[in-house]
Amino acid sequence: MSLSKLSNSILTKRQTSSILLQWVNQQQNYYNNSKYFQSSISKNINNNICNIQKSSYCTSTVTTSTINSTTINNIFKQDDNLKTNNNTENDDVENTNPIEYRDPLKHNMVNIKSKSYKEIYDDFKWDIPKHFNIGGEICDKHVENGNDLYNESNKLANALKELGIKKGDRVGVLLSQGFETAVSHCAILKYGGITIPLFTLFGPEALEYRLSNAEASCVLTDSDNLPKLKKILPLLPNLKKIIVFNQDKDEQTTTSTKKKGSRKSSLNFFEDEYLNISCIEYWNEIKSKYSSEFKTVNTKSDDPALIIFTSGTTGNPKGCLHAHRVLIGHLPGVQLPQNLFPQQDRKLLFYTPADWAWIGGLIDVLFPSLFYGVPVLAHRAQKFDPIKIASLMERHSVTTCFLPPTSIKMMRQSKLPTNHKIASIGSGGESLGDQLLEWGKETFGTTINEFYGQTEANLIVGNCSAIMDVKPGSMGRPIPGHKVDIIDENGNTLPTGSIGNIALKKPDPVIFLRYWKNEKATKKKYINDWLVTGDLGKKDSDGYIWYSSRDDDLINSSGYRIGPGEIEHCLLRHKAVALSGVIGVPDEIRGEIVKAYIVLKPGVEPTEELKLEIQNFVKTQLAAHEYPRLIEFIESLPMTTTGKIMRKDLREKHQKDHGTKTK
Incomplete structure (x- = not known):
């Protein structure tokens, strides 16, 4: 299906999905082979695509406006006279002449299929420019329908400036997947702000914790989420501005006639109650009043760009402060697990059910897609079906x-019929195991490439079935550009096969700057x-x-160090098991023993005979000390919003139910 047909099919069906099409060249200025970096793209770059065929972000009447596109040239002639002073302190960056853009892997990924992983890894060298802006300008062509990202992000950046938001x-950004979410992030980053x-789906308490911890001065949201903010305003003394994208279908502006419409504002409840907080409706008060021209604020590669909070699997979420260089650092980790993305021999459409508020949705999908000009499918879903x-x-x-492991497990459980073949699928967060990999291959016609990382430093290990063998159960090899090894508690690298801490060597562009307002936790990292x-793991001879386990999930039983992941994978191979979570619980003789919480497949009766059958099954598959001596059937497992098993909650459940304290 062509992009045009694809877009039209989505628009005519009036779904709660939208296409962010071809934010072309936007981030191609992130990386170049010149000595200096310019954080804005020239207004006169030739062959820019701005093939915009977007729906309104609302869910009712949808209109489009189209500009014919031509094939983009990735490489432009470099102006020999192009110079930038690396020490400049100017706040704004003027538009520059065209420069030559380079792939971050220093290879044309489409043409390296004959290269081995080793050749790519050995050849890789980072070249991070000092001046680097994640929110650089896009191009000079745009569609006058209000959905053009270039115009709207510039208008919003101008509004932020006038509202007193400082660099x-x-x-x-309290918004679900959609066009306005990309507009918001880009406007903030162009202006030199730090996006959160x-x-x-967070409740008021979770939002209050994050906004208060980050000392946010402004929030961009929609009318659906505004009531949650109202509840916590007294607890947020730093919050002074709220900008609202109204999503009411009855208040939509129709753009087919290119008339500037207006939307009703439902924000009057703020006027008397909280006089020190300005609440501004985007479509009435920003879209029509601010210029679509904006000079991108000069930011450097190490300047703060965003705070992403951890999922809180081991305690309170911590705010990870990342620099503008984080996107460049992630690109190789997107290209390889997505089988040499972006493949230029086919039309592409990128999608993830992971919310764009998480690093997996924002940094692994949205930003890289915008960098390469690949369309993104945005779908507002309250619950994964x-x-x-x-x-x-x-x-x-x-x-x-990008499909989180929990999504893949739920798809497998549902026995979904599909003949839809997918070019590449990446997955990370929990190990899949051979059973899920086999199912994915049969269902989607491609090998799911597992990758590994965390909010503090993501996409540092991965698989690429296009150029290397995939070993079921392995997270893959270190991504080119990242030095990953297994170390002991003193920082010494361990021999092959030894279990130790998975660690990443500094300096590295994906490593976060620090935990926000938490110096102690930063030092401990x-x-x-x-x-x-x-995380604990080991490296094989290849x-x-x-992956073995989180260091605090490790089970010590009779002197054996047991990781729960291997047992969980084994349990999934049993015909009755849908999901499982494994923990260690206290035992007077062995120190700890293995306990498994198991979710059974539909129609399976939870019996004592079944427990014994499952125990014997694990005994025949793994070492004798690894089988679960205790099994408890449970209706559902506690999961983070990113799909990770919250084993600390299982430990707390065991303690509450049985009165025995776990670690």
Whole structure:
């Protein structure tokens, strides 16, 4: 299906999905082979695509406006006279002449299929320019329909400036997948602010914790999420501005006649109650009043760009402060697990059910897609429904996916019928195991490439079935440009096969700057020059990394160090098991024993005979000391919003139910 047909099919069906098409060249200025970096693209770059065929972000009447596009040239002639003073302190960056752009892997990824992983890894060298802006300008052509990202992000950036938001101020983005979410992030970053992605399914307490911790001065949200903010305003003394994208279908502006419409404002409840907070409706008070021209604020590669909070699997969420260089650092980790993305021999459409408030949705999908000009499918879903999501992917001919492990497990459980073949699927967060990999291959016609990382430093290990063997159960090999190894508690690298801390060597562009307002936790994250992930694993003789467990999830039984992941994978191979979570519980003789919480498949009766059958099954598959001596059937497992098993909650449940304290 062509992009035009794809877009039209989505628009005419009036779904709660939208296409962010071809934010072309926007981030191609992130990386170049010249000595200096310019944070704005020239207004006269030739062959820019701005093939915009977007729906309004609302969910009712939808209109489009189209500009014919031509094929983009990735490489432009470099102006020999192009100079930039690396020490400049100017706040604004003027438009510059065209420069030559280079792929971050220093290779044309489409043409390296004959190269081995080793050749790519050995050849890789970072070249991060000092001046680097994640929110650089896009191009000079645009569509006058209000959905052009270039215009709207510039208008919003101008509004932020006039509202008194300063460079370095923290701005929350409480929006689900959609065009306005991309507009918001780009406007904040162009202006030099620090963006805080926020999950729309968070309740007031979770939002208050993050906004208060980050000392946010402004929030961009929609009318659906505004009531949650109202509840916590007295607890947010730093919050002074709220900008609202109204999503009411009855208040939509129709743009087919290119008339500037207006939208009603439903924000009057703020006027008397909180006089020191300005609440501004975007479509009435920003869209029509601010210029679509904006000079991008000069930011450097190490300047703060965003705060993403951890999922809180081991305690209170911590705000990870990342620099503008974070996108460049992530690109190789997107290209390889997505089988040499972006493949230029086919039309691409990228999708993830992971919310764009998480690093997996924002940095692994949205930003890289915008960098390469690849369309992104945005879908507002309140709850993951495997049948509906599979249908959505097939209906819109999705070619490229990031699917969290929990999503894949739920799809497998649902026995979804699909003939939809996908070019590449990446997955990370929890190990899949051979059973899920086999199912994915049969269902989608491609090998799911597992990758590994965390909010503090993501996409540092991964698989690429296009150029290397995939070993089921392994997270893959270190991504080119990243030094990943297994170390002990003193920072010494361990021999092949030894279990230790998975660690990343500094300096590295994906490593976060620090935990926001938490110097103690930041220091604990490092051993010498190694960032310690907190995950245990081992490396085999081929350089593949194998995940064992979180260091605090490790089970010590009779002197054996047991990781729960391997047992969980084994349990999934049993015909009755849908999901499982494994923990260690106290035992007077062995110190700890293995306990498994198991979710059974539909129709399976939870009996004592079944427990014994499962125990014997694990005994025949793993070492004798690894089988679960205790099994408890449970209706559902506690999961983070990113799909990770919250084993600390399982430990707390065991303690509450049995009165025995776990670690």
